[in-house]
Amino acid sequence: MNKKLALLLSVFLLSALPAAAQTEPPAFSFVQQMLLGFSGREVAVGIRLDSAGDASQPVTAQLRDEQGQVLGQLSLFEGKGQKVLLHIKPGWTGAKYLSVWRNGQKLSSDLLLVCDNLASKELRRVDNGHQQLAITFSASFNDYYVLEFLDLLNQYQAKATFFLSAEFAFRNPDTVREVLSRGHQLGSHSFSHLDLTKEDNLKIHSEIVRSLDMLEKVSGTRPQVFKPPFSYYNERIRAISRALGCEAVKWSLDSMDWNPEYPAWRIAARTLKKAQAGDIVQFHFGAKTLEAMQTILPAWQEAGYELVTLDTMLSPGPYQVDEEGRAHFPKP
Template sequence: MFVTVIVNRRRFIYLLLLGLVLALLIFTPLLKLPQRLHEVIAQSRRLVPIYYVDTPEKKVAFSFDASWGAERTKRILDILDQFSIKTTFFLTGFWVEEYPDYVKLIAERGHEIGNHTYSHPHLGNLTEELIKEELLKVEQMIEQLTGQRPTLFRAPFGEYNNQIITVSEQLGYKTIQWSIDSLDWQNLTRDEIVQRVNHRAHKGAIILFHNNGLYTADALPEIINYYQRHGYQVVPISKLIYHQDFTIDPHSGAQIPDRKPGQR
């Protein structure tokens, strides 16, 4: 009988320990589940740039990407001066190297300068470090020429992913897309450009042009007249977007304020 009691006690202790081990195996992962869910959600959250601004104000921003040629840039700047309009120019590094006088002229005319990378690559093919190099190299060039550090970034080809946006944010940039594309780089006619841009007018729009589009300068006066006639104010992108307390809709790219309209 004494032997039986010892065996039963040992068996009980063995089963108890086995149960504790099984419980740890089952419940330990569950204790970490909230943290893991948070990590999965964070990793799967789709980041998007600012396509347009959700605003009650009739404001829009014109933007010009500069990555090739400059012979039409002076005329565009003169037209913008004629209408007393300030805009945003996104410059590539090799364009800055080739046309430093135009970079200075753009800044002297009171226009905002944004970062469009150094070599206009497909950033999705680059590592985080190479993306940083692309942005920092042109940033330094622009600052040396104008005394101003750019704070807005537009990805080449409009291509982006979470890594691209995260890296640009780490470097102090807001990533900017567009809601109206003039398609001037496709050498559309003047009338085709005017129709595309004017028929898509909306509050908070960010409009994409190119500094050396074949008919961009021809189309600009009629586009500006249309927007001004319909009560729109054309401003640089930094004067249109919210700089704090906002969210970006992952589906539309709308920048939505977290506070009352009119406060930026």
């Protein structure tokens, strides 16, 4: 009797082996790790069937987004690829995550699809109807005079936005924390201060993400605004920055303090003459800028300007940035 049971058990186990082997699912991959798409245009998503597993071929599957919406149908043989054309809808903004699904099972890693509107340029000024100016500073390495600037800003109840690189944060963590403790806003100025217009999409993404991570690690706050080195922009930098939760910022008024031909008096004269409500004004740390601001800040205060962070300037509500870089606040 025991021999019969053992024989039956062996037959049962052997018959179950083919069924177990058939559970190996297909495996898909994307040709690229990241794609950029712009409203009203099409983007081609390349997908490859790396392994059919135990599925019959051609293997059918679906391309879906992070919300489960089906964006395309796939039918592939092992080792072959297929392109799915996607029309980027106006409502698609920021980051979308695409993956391949079959029979309720996810069969690929995620593809990052970055969506943006080409007509929405980098932020240069804010039309919120208030008599406000946004002072911004950019720094990559050293914290020369930063504490003196902070004291001067306090003297005139002025707040500013500080765009700092990851290297600055690494070298000067106490200074970064002091900036925040004084009520100012922190922005990213990239990781390693490269001309990002010359870099590929993955490098741009890495430069911004790594800077955000470092600044958050040092300060406990993750920046929501980004300005690239040299203020050099293109549509790829704007799109990737926004997909990472950071508004892409430039300026409408450059103090020219970086120019050796501009001494303190000339910086002050230029800035006071050209400033208008809604301007985003660019400064850098340095002795002549500190001297110039001793003239600029009281003059702006006397003229009735409120000197605020970008976050405050954009606080009236949801906004749109137009083709000139102006932020508008559409009525509900």
